[in-house]
Amino acid sequence: MRQFLTFIKKEFSHVLRDRKTLLILFGLPVVQIIIFGFALSNEVKNAKIVVVDYAKDDVSRQIMNKIEASRYFELEKRSLAHHEVEAGFKEGQIKLAVVFPANFGADLLHFNRAQLQVIADASDPNLANTLTNYLSTIVMDYQLALNENQAVPLQIGTEVRMLYNPQLKGAHNFVPGVMALVLMLVCVMMTSISIVREKELGTMEILLVSPFKPVLVILSKAVPYLILSLVNVASILLLSVFVLDLPVKGSVLLLFAESTLFIITSLSLGLLISVRAQTQQTAMLISMMGMLLPTLLFSGFMFPIENMPKVLQYISNAVPAKWYYIIVKSIMIKGLSLSAIWKETLILFGITMFFLMVSLKNFKIRLA
Structure with a gap:
């Protein structure tokens, strides 16, 4: 029994000396409770809306x-014209509009x-349904x-109009989200093991003594996955158009260009x-x-970012999938041009260059 207790004490010592193990044991549950308790909620709060009051x-x-x-x-403005409301929906600034005749x-x-009339952005049908019900x-x-x-009872009727997705099909929301998720996971996972594999197999020494510059070594690892990922984009679009009946309303060429930028980012x-x-x-x-977790949690695909605390909203800005998700929805669902998504494109480009x-800078030309 004494030997058994000695071994237990030894294992406790190993665990307590290992900071990484302690972080996993105690840090991970705390982070998950905070994220799932405060950030992840299907309840919609602080949705930005506008009111057009002709009365x-x-x-x-x-x-x-x-x-x-x-x-x-969250009431953005009280008095707008109809064309200003449409511009607000296209730019993604508002989720709902109320029109008093x-x-x-x-x-x-x-x-x-x-x-009265209620106009909702139905590119996310679940969100649109929730807001109109509220x-x-x-x-x-x-x-x-x-x-x-x-x-005599007074009756106030509400005429609901769903923009971009009047039939409230779920594909309008999950196809852009799946594109962002698949491209991010495949590209990051495949390229993340490319250089490490050369180190473990011992072939990195051969590459380092070759006439190739380090930048060419890195780029040669990325180009095949870039081409294969573009094939993935084409297959997803073909399935969405011919199987899910979700046509691309905007420019297909622009969508491929933006997808190429996101693939390079990943x-x-x-x-x-x-x-x-x-x-x-x-x-x-x-x-x-x-x-996987940042893409699912902070892209806006599964959980509205507006519901999250301000700190997590700021963190979501560093997730490339968030900006690509906005871009794909703007082109596929809303049919917008580059002039409407230049900000998101510029952010993706900046993240890529970083x-x-x-x-x-971190690529070592010497193994020892």
Whole structure:
């Protein structure tokens, strides 16, 4: 028994001396609880909406105040024209718009019925459904409060219009998300083990004494995966068009150009991991766990980024998949041109240059 306790004490000593093991044992649960408790929620909060008020009466103002007081919505502007609302949807600045027609309050009080219009960005059908349900509930609560002292009940109808995806097909949301996820994982994982494999097989010495410059060695590792990933993009688009009935509304050439940029971004990150890692197992683990969770959590594909705390929203800006996801939805679903996505394109380009420069700087031309 004493020997058994001695071995237990020895194992405790090994664990307590290993900082990496302690980090996994105690740090990982804390991080997961914080992320899953605060960041990941299907409940929508602080969604940006606008109000087009042609009525400008007491009833419309009271409904607007109830909307603004709700924690589900963040009122951007109160008075816009229809063409400004459309521009806001295209740029992704707003998720919902409420339109009060002229004489809204007068129709409600004199004819006991009035109609308002709700316009939602249905490129994410789940989000659009949730927001319209929240808004309808707020309007219904206001209607019930009005009818407490009314002999004849007043009725406020809501006409819902879904932009970009009137049939509320799920493919409009998951195809761009799957494209970002597949390209990120495949490119990073495949390239992350390329240079490490040369080190483990002992062939890196041959490459280093060859006339090739280090930059050419790195680029030669990335080019095959770039071509194969473009084939992946083509196959995903063909399946989405002919199987899922999701046509590309924008420029296919622009979509391929943006996909090429994102592939290069992912390859650059994979090369950086490959340069820094010492074994293929380590590189594989970093690329899988280090890229899968950020892509799922912070790209906006599965969980709305607006729901997350400000700190995590800032962190999401460093995830390349977030910007590519926005780009693909803008081109495929909304049919927008480069003028609408130049900001996201510039950010992806900057991230790519950063990864490439760090990879080249950390590439060792000597093994010892």
